[in-house]
Amino acid sequence: MEKAKIEKLIIIGSGPAGLTAAIYGARGNLIPLVIAGREAGGQLILTSDVDDYPGFDQGIQGPELMARMRKQAERFNTRFINEDVVSIDLKTRPFLIKTENHELRTKSLIIATGASAMWLGLPSEERFRGKGVSACAVCDGFFFKDKSVIVVGGGDAAMREVQYLSKICKNVTVVHRRDVFRAQPALIEQVKGKPNVKFLFNTTIVEFLGQDKLAGVRLKSTRDGSLSEMTIDGVFVAIGHKPNTDFLKGQLELDEKGYVVRQPADETHTKVPGVFVAGDVSDRRYRQAVTAAGAGCKAVFDVEEYLENLR
Ligand SMILES: Cc1cc2nc3c(=O)[nH]c(=O)nc-3n(C[C@H](O)[C@H](O)[C@H](O)COP(=O)(O)OP(=O)(O)OC[C@H]3O[C@@H](n4cnc5c(N)ncnc54)[C@H](O)[C@@H]3O)c2cc1C
Numbered sequence: 001m002e003k004a005k006i007e008k009l010i011i012i013g014s015g016p017a018g019l020t021a022a023i024y025g026a027r028g029n030l031i032p033l034v035i036a037g038r039e040a041g042g043q044l045i046l047t048s049d050v051d052d053y054p055g056f057d058q059g060i061q062g063p064e065l066m067a068r069m070r071k072q073a074e075r076f077n078t079r080f081i082n083e084d085v086v087s088i089d090l091k092t093r094p095f096l097i098k099t100e101n102h103e104l105r106t107k108s109l110i111i112a113t114g115a116s117a118m119w120l121g122l123p124s125e126e127r128f129r130g131k132g133v134s135a136c137a138v139c140d141g142f143f144f145k146d147k148s149v150i151v152v153g154g155g156d157a158a159m160r161e162v163q164y165l166s167k168i169c170k171n172v173t174v175v176h177r178r179d180v181f182r183a184q185p186a187l188i189e190q191v192k193g194k195p196n197v198k199f200l201f202n203t204t205i206v207e208f209l210g211q212d213k214l215a216g217v218r219l220k221s222t223r224d225g226s227l228s229e230m231t232i233d234g235v236f237v238a239i240g241h242k243p244n245t246d247f248l249k250g251q252l253e254l255d256e257k258g259y260v261v262r263q264p265a266d267e268t269h270t271k272v273p274g275v276f277v278a279g280d281v282s283d284r285r286y287r288q289a290v291t292a293a294g295a296g297c298k299a300v301f302d303v304e305e306y307l308e309n310l311r
Pocket of ligand 1: 012013014015016017018035036037038039040041042043044046047049050051052053083084085086112113114115116117134135136139140244247278279280281287288289290292
């Protein structure tokens with residue numbers, strides 16, 4: 001394990017939040033070191049068209065957007081380690097961070113490790129991601145304007161996806177494996193009243209079907225195991241997100257779902273002075289590239305103030 005000097009700023013994560021923090025940090029002479037993670041580039045690597053990130057009037061492919069953000073950070077001499085953080089000690093100063101091959105120390109830290117969308121885990125799902133299968137209605141709903149889509153799930157997040165899609169799509173079918181929803185009754189009532197929304201209870205998707213893009217799904221009844229097929233243009237998997245915070249357990253306050261808790265009424269501070277947070281890892285609500293990028297910028301402003309006061 002190689003020992004390193006004390007860094008001014010380490011950023012964990014290289015999605016929009018981490019890379020924006022890197023650009024601002026580097027330009028502010030904090031000489032940031034980014035631990036990019038094994039899934040360098042973050043969630044937008046998993047998608048194709050990004051049509052809502054400002055500045056790209058014709059849209060941009062997710063992987064290209066992330067490659068350009070990284071190049072922009074490198075232009076100002078940001079350094080990168082393409083490994084995952086395996087453990088962290090925030091009780092010692094400077095903070096101690098261990099990756100697979102490095103032991104690092106830093107005066108300040110920005111955590112930008114995101115929250116991964118949960119998928120059904122079917123082999124055919126991976127094949128159609130970005131080609132009809134999505135996990136984000138706000139991001140991809142517009143591609144299914146006036147088309148027929150399925151939303152998979154029964155919680156609050158699923159109902160919000162249904163609400164959003166019902167305003168854009170021709171019809172929305174909610175596929176849920178149980179016979180009751182977990183979502184709040186008020187949300188359920190709102191979607192139940194919509195004429196273009198219907199419900200398929202006690203049903204799961206067992207296969208995504210199609211050639212180059214999604215054309216249908218194979219469904220299975222959880223009651224009697226019977227199989228059926230349905231023609232469909234798009235499927236939105238809305239079964240939850242998992243914040244990437246396992247390495248923070250016992251070090252930083254997390255909420256019941258694992259999201260990092262920010263100081264009340266504050267943007268990026270955590271309860272540990274010197275440790276800041278940005279993006280989806282502490283955001284259950286907005287979860288967009290542009291909001292994550294904005295949070296990355298804010299976190300650097302707060303780091304600068306913190307380091308200034310350390311002197
Ligand atoms: C299918 C899909 C399509 C989407 N489309 C759009 C869209 O069109 N427009 C839009 O605005 N948003 C879209 N989103 C949402 C957007 O991707 C997220 O809001 C955004 O990526 C969040 O940025 P982030 O930097 O907070 O986290 P992420 O992008 O999730 O990045 C997290 C980073 O942390 C790293 N990491 C995780 N754990 C560790 C660890 N232990 N050690 C080191 N590094 C770690 C990962 O490798 C990654 O680099 C989409 C999401 C999905 C799933």
